[in-house]
Amino acid sequence: xxxxxxxxxxxxxGFSLKDRVAIVTGAGAGLGRSYAIALAARGAKVLVNDLGSxxxxxxxxxxxxxxxxxxxxxxxxxxxxxxxxxxxxxGGEEIVNHAISEFGGVDIVVNNAGNMRLSSFAKLxxxxxxxxxxxxxxxxxxxxxxxxLVMMEQKRxxxxxxxxxxxxxxxxxADVYAAAKGGIGGLLTVLALEGERxxxxxxxxxxxxxxxxxxxxxxxxxxxxxxxxEHVAPxxxxxxxxxxxxxxxxxxxxxxxVSRLFSARTKGYxxxxxxxxxxxxxxxxxxxxxxxxxxxxxxxxxxxxxxxxVVQMFQSQ
Numbered sequence: 346x347x348x349x350x351x352x353x354x355x356x357x358x359g360f361s362l363k364d365r366v367a368i369v370t371g372a373g374a375g376l377g378r379s380y381a382i383a384l385a386a387r388g389a390k391v392l393v394n395d396l397g398s399x400x401x402x403x404x405x406x407x408x409x410x411x412x413x414x415x416x417x418x419x420x421x422x423x424x425x426x427x428x429x430x431x432x433x434x435x436g437g438e439e440i441v442n443h444a445i446s447e448f449g450g451v452d453i454v455v456n457n458a459g460n461m462r463l464s465s466f467a468k469l470x471x472x473x474x475x476x477x478x479x480x481x482x483x484x485x486x487x488x489x490x491x492x493x494l495v496m497m498e499q500k501r502x503x504x505x506x507x508x509x510x511x512x513x514x515x516x517x518x519a520d521v522y523a524a525a526k527g528g529i530g531g532l533l534t535v536l537a538l539e540g541e542r543x544x545x546x547x548x549x550x551x552x553x554x555x556x557x558x559x560x561x562x563x564x565x566x567x568x569x570x571x572x573x574x575e576h577v578a579p580x581x582x583x584x585x586x587x588x589x590x591x592x593x594x595x596x597x598x599x600x601x602x603v604s605r606l607f608s609a610r611t612k613g614y615x616x617x618x619x620x621x622x623x624x625x626x627x628x629x630x631x632x633x634x635x636x637x638x639x640x641x642x643x644x645x646x647x648x649x650x651x652x653x654x655v656v657q658m659f660q661s662q
Contacts, residue, residue, distance in 0.1 A: 360583070360588050362387035365388070365390070366450050367454070368392045368394060368441065368453070368454045369391060369394065369455040370457050371458030372413055374409055376552055377395065377455070377458070384453070387585075390447075391423070392447065393417075393426050395409045395426075395427075410426040410427065427440055427444075430484075431456075431484030432484055437489075437491055440488055441492045451495050451496070454505065455505045455581055455585070458480060458481075459481050459484075462521065462522075463519060469520060482532075489504055492504070493540070496545050500544040504536065505585065508526050508549040510606070513551070513606055533547055533595065534593055537592050538593065548591060548595070549595040550580050553598065553599025554572055554574045554577050567600055576599060576600060580598045609642040611637065611638055613635060613636050613638075615658045617662045
């Protein structure tokens with residue numbers, strides 16, 4: 346399905362990103378392409394980054410990024426192409442510097458670049474582990490770090506990470522991919538805490554859409570027109586907008602469904618080590634239902650808040 350850049354009248358038809366500069370990595374096709382086009386439609390100046398590699402990350406081709414830029418320009422938007430790999434610190438610096446030299450700054454970063462190498466854990470090789478982690482998790486660090494420093498100075502910014510339900514719920518053969526996405530989730534959580542004081546909001550999107558990376562079989566239960574990447578892009582638009590009020594959240598998005606994925610702590614089981622003695626392995630077996638019961642849970646704001654819950658239980662008995 347072809348995404349069209351449509352004009353958005355600031356203040357009348359929705360959120361405006363006029364004069365904002367956005368970097369979208371992995372924007373030559375699929376989800377990244379939809380994000381770049383959607384942000385441009387909102388008025389953003391978009392650096393379309395794509396190495397143009399094969400699905401496994403091998404090779405390079407300038408045409409994917411060039412075609413997305415051409416489409417944005419044809420519809421009156423502003424965009425430039427960048428072909429640098431995200432998988433190194435130097436590459437991340439170059440991408441951010443390109444956005445600054447081309448458009449005068451950086452306000453929005455959408456970390457979308459990725460590769461896919463499925464393998465059962467028993468058959469994993471070291472090269473596959475490093476290649477996938479370098480692009481997904483390393484790339485998220487390498488591009489975000491220099492952009493974050495710019496955002497700190499201007500006291501404003503939006504950082505959007507691409508996570509995945511595979512990193513939360515899993516699927517056979519996606520060990521390294523899931524580990525990378527899980528790592529991004531941890532980075533997102535901490536960076537949201539650190540960035541908030543600087544006017545920087547950090548959120549994540551966990552897409553469910555048919556793309557080159559996902560293949561056709563996963564989404565065959567629904568018609569093509571309902572599982573395209575254009576159904577995910579509105580969440581990125583919202584996270585990029587000044588009007589976005591959420592921070593540190595991950596939204597699972599696809600086929601009209603938008604849900605929050607979150608970490609929580611069950612009420613669990615407590616045994617006072619002073620009054621009742623140390624917890625034993627036998628205690629855990631006996632109280633497994635309480636430990637696993639998800640009907641009562643809390644969502645600590647950070648790790649210190651979680652520890653405070655334990656302290657309060659200790660002191661209340």
